[in-house]
Amino acid sequence: MFPRARSRGLASGSGTGTGTGSGREIRASLVNRRDILQAAGVAGGLCVLPMFSLEAAPLKYRLEPVEIAAGAWMLVGVDEAITRENGGAIANITILDTSEGAVVVDTGPSKRYGMQLADIARALTGKPVVRAYITHFHPDHVFGSQAFGAKALAAPAGVVEGLKRSGDDFASAMYYLAGDWMRGTEVVLPERILETGYEDIGERRLRTLVLGGHTDSDLALFDERSGLLIAGDLAFLDRAPTTPHADLALWQASLATLSGISFSKLVPGHGPAESTPRALRQTADWLKSIEDVIRSAFDRGLDMSEAMGEPLPSWSENIALARYEFERSVMHFYPKLEADLWPRVDR
Ligand SMILES: [Zn+2]
Numbered sequence: 330m331f332p333r334a335r336s337r338g339l340a341s342g343s344g345t346g347t348g349t350g351s352g353r354e355i356r357a358s359l360v361n362r363r364d365i366l367q368a369a370g371v372a373g374g375l376c377v378l379p380m381f382s383l384e385a386a387p388l389k390y391r392l393e394p395v396e397i398a399a400g401a402w403m404l405v406g407v408d409e410a411i412t413r414e415n416g417g418a419i420a421n422i423t424i425l426d427t428s429e430g431a432v433v434v435d436t437g438p439s440k441r442y443g444m445q446l447a448d449i450a451r452a453l454t455g456k457p458v459v460r461a462y463i464t465h466f467h468p469d470h471v472f473g474s475q476a477f478g479a480k481a482l483a484a485p486a487g488v489v490e491g492l493k494r495s496g497d498d499f500a501s502a503m504y505y506l507a508g509d510w511m512r513g514t515e516v517v518l519p520e521r522i523l524e525t526g527y528e529d530i531g532e533r534r535l536r537t538l539v540l541g542g543h544t545d546s547d548l549a550l551f552d553e554r555s556g557l558l559i560a561g562d563l564a565f566l567d568r569a570p571t572t573p574h575a576d577l578a579l580w581q582a583s584l585a586t587l588s589g590i591s592f593s594k595l596v597p598g599h600g601p602a603e604s605t606p607r608a609l610r611q612t613a614d615w616l617k618s619i620e621d622v623i624r625s626a627f628d629r630g631l632d633m634s635e636a637m638g639e640p641l642p643s644w645s646e647n648i649a650l651a652r653y654e655f656e657r658s659v660m661h662f663y664p665k666l667e668a669d670l671w672p673r674v675d676r
Contacts, residue, residue, distance in 0.1 A: 400426035416510035427531030430459030436473030443473025464561025466491030482519035487546025542580025556593030566600030569654035
């Protein structure tokens with residue numbers, strides 16, 4: 330997943346409190362929402378922020394673990410875009426018990442989420458989290474990482490590169506979208522670099538599959554003990570896939586790879602876990618459908634807003650956020666189609 334808007338600085342008049350006591354001065358400058366929220370935590374006198382309000386949301390995520398296999402649980406993300414109501418808790422998170430400690434796959438959207446996740450994992454397993462795998466660099470999957478620290482975090486090199494490149498922009502975007510839920514959240518880069526292979530933690534052997542297509546680097550994990558296939562955002566179920574960093578051909582190839590695994594249950598990045606391969610098929614069908622619809626609209630000379638109104642296959646009526654994600658996909662892919670059709674001649 331990817332947030333639907335980028336953060337931009339707020340106009341002067343908002344500010345960060347500097348100094349102490351009655352002499353506190355407000356630095357009037359262009360600052361982003363993230364800076365303001367960080368500052369609001371220390372500047373108690375800054376109770377009136379003219380551009381937005383720090384609403385009194387119940388800042389505790391409602392996380393209810395669902396057992397999906399022996400010693401394995403899932404925290405189910407809501408089928409929504411990131412909002413201040415859901416605090417960005419839209420992605421599925423997996424928790425595994427091992428004799429060495431708890432293992433989590435993805436860390437959620439914020440430091441606050443990560444801390445709750447750490448508490449839940451400890452309560453379920455009786456052990457602290459010893460390893461946190463990051464499936465890809467999208468913010469709803471990575472920003473709980475502070476609760477675990479860089480040494481416990483493991484991801485493919487491409488995920489770490491993506492976080493280096495875009496992590497700060499994602500953090501700012503998340504502050505803009507989710508607001509106060511994000512307070513104190515910063516990017517943490519995983520120190521343990523994964524390749525396709527195996528990870529042994531206690532009695533569990535996890536097969537690591539470094540794939541791509543949803544982003545340029547996507548990790549899937551197969552737990553040989555339980556037969557769980559944790560697919561990250563390579564698989565969506567009953568919720569439309571997001572495509573801001575997608576390579577559709579590579580994504581289809583990764584889905585074909587995952588289809589070759591004999592799993593007991595598949596945990597998609599978004600949507601319910603099932604023992605069927607429905608998530609893999611549905612994701613592949615969706616990607617093929619939007620590629621066909623967008624290509625056809627482009628070839629018929631429709632402009633971007635006309636393309637967004639094109640009909641989708643009837644089966645997608647039961648897919649959450651289908652129209653919303655399709656419109657976003659048009660916005661991502663139309664400029665690429667135009668660039669292919671009309672290459673620059675000045676280079
Ligand atoms: Zn994603």
